[in-house]
Amino acid sequence: MWHQPKAVWAVAFASVIAFMGIGLVDPILKPIADQLNATPSQVSLLFTSYMAVMGVAMLITGVVSSRIGAKKTLLIGLVIIIAGAALAGSSSTVMGIVGWRALWGLGNALFVATALATIVSSARGSVAQAIILYEAALGLGIAVGPLVGGVLGGISWRGPFFGVSVLMAIALVVTALLLPATPPAAKATSILDPFRALRHRGLLGVAITALLYNFGFFTLLAFTPFPLDMGAHQIGLIFFGWGIALAYSSVFVAPRLQRRFGTVPTLLVNLTLLSALLAVMAIGTDSKSVLATCVVVAGVFLGINNTLVTETVMKAAPVERGVASAAYSFVRFGGGAIAPWLAGKLGEEVSVHLPFWVGAGAVLLGVGVLALTRPYLQHIDDPEDVEVGSVEAERREAMVITAADA
Template sequence: MVSKTLKASSVNTIPTIQEEESLLKQPKAVWAVFFACIIAFMGLGLVDPILPAIAEQLNASHSEVTLLFTSYNAVMAVAMLITGTVSSRLGIKWTLLTGIVIIALFSALGGFSNDIWTLVGLRGGWGLGNALFVATSLAAIVSLSNSGTAKAIILYEAAIGLGISVGPLIGGWLGAMSWRGPFLGVATLMVIAFIGLFILMPKSKTPTNAVKSKTSLMDPFRALKHRSLLVFGITAALYNFGFFTLLAYAPFVMGLDEHGLGFVFLGWGILLAITSVFMAPKLQQWFGTIKSMCMMLILFAIVLVLMGIWTSTQWVIIAAVIFSGSLLGNNNTLITTAVMNAAPVERSTASAAYSFLRFIGGAIAPFMAGKLAEIYNSSVPFIVGASFVFISVVFIWFNYKHVKHVDSVESIH
């Protein structure tokens, strides 16, 4: 399973075949982070079913409402650059707890806001907390796990999938009562996550391969000098144009109420979770990481094109959104694993550098989708999103020689 020692960092050690254990046989600290990840990523899905309701009740345009994703992702992209510095000083546990507190605070304040611009600003604060939590939680699970990098990433992606899939269902239920409900719901869930993490993740249990020295603010930029990490980051930024076009704009064209949108994104999230855990390892084993990624991205671009052609046909949009979950689940696991093995830098630094680039795409895409629809029509955002995803495939193939080594470092299965 692991044939070579990971060259990525002198502080990273990968278990040998004999040392690796089952995916489910993890330390208590790993399950604490896993549980917190599920609740944290519920926040993304909780808000999605209420986007049309927010637009209507706050008298906001579709492009203004999509700024809820733009401010969130923009702040998260920049904040990713400081996560390594913060976590090297506070430690993994307290960085996670700090992120959770910030998320809870800003989501609660969002639930009491009365205009779209206040809400947009508060979502930016939410993005800051999410940056601290997301970057550190990935590094924590990978570092604390005793089953190897690839299986740890599958566990992380499973937590994301579970959170994203359950979130819309809860968001649709709470949102049917009031658009404020999901914001207050996130705050409540974050309190639960805080308590669980505080109790179940002892401070004394630090990974043997944890970062021993304090990291610099410049480390993520230095990491991007490695061509492989830069290629994956730019690829993810381009691919996120399609991802967040679907996530932020599809709710406006489905013609469903909060409950309906909740069930659609529940199906999307379930497929995302299942494929990230069970299908991605098989694809990587059969075709290799890069080829599998490109296949998933090409199929996702085709789905977006179909959504652009049949935007006014409700069942097509619903089916396309749900099916896309399977493509996104596979791709997320594949590219995250590749990033962890891409360059000779610490994993937390690699995650921060990669996330900085990918969330730039996630910041631009939602607002751009809303504006394109207002200027032209509701089909254009999906066609443009598909174009960016196609470009990401071309880009990674032009740089194939710089990234093909990830399969020789560690396989997902």
């Protein structure tokens, strides 16, 4: 898994920086609210606008990349993220930041969907190994993001936005230099292809499960900083621990559980435990130590979920992987965009405990949807045909498997 072409490493590196952008903003949610006289629900719109645009834009990612090639699509996405982050950092109103975060979401859609498809199609080894590599990049980015965001946010809430711009500029250069030119696809993708893919009940069920899971995930990510009521450095350190747990479980824990228990059984138990954890956060919202501990522990469940759901999406329907990713992401992000705003609104107007109860209930409902979808996912754990280029590649793969088992 670790012996990959330079093109895969270039995209993985860019993915690390792209996913830093998620956690980089988290430590400054409270400072933005305090300094711009905004409510939690207004600040949470930074996530809502970002996800809503990203979800809808996922429908065009395949259309664009199949016509101009993956490399150009990745570079365009990076340029848009650079502009969106810099303009958000230059804004003086919450709604201005919200608007530029929407532009950021467009760039992220073009980059993320194309990056996943590029790594899966270009990497050596199985789809599962390629996805673990992608999730490793995702986890590393999410882990480092809050730490960098806490440091920069301690100087100014604008710092993390400008930090994203600079880091994305580095990713742009690396991608431009190391990723070979990629020609357009032999067959152009239609904007209707993701909707056709959702006719497959397995893919649709997993997408709806992810939508409901997002209610729990973004309640934790977008709302928890407010009841924690700490400085940017402290929030950054807590979410750094969360990101480390997510990265470790996505790369090392998820594959072991999958081999032993199977993909769907592991997901069902994992989501049930995540729902229970959110219920603990709902009960213990007034305790900062309970919230901080639960945030870090949640990283373990989120990492397992991310790896196994991503792999399931790639295998759930007999469609091109880019189309499957676009269809899944459209439902997941587009439908889940309301979650951050709803969490903030419920916390302001009803009870600070209620957002976590809603998140726990939504994730538990996702368990039910996945259980009903299970008959359409029986093939997920079937052995894959892995193309190996040489005897040396087979030897390296055996060494990786042996090391993992050890």
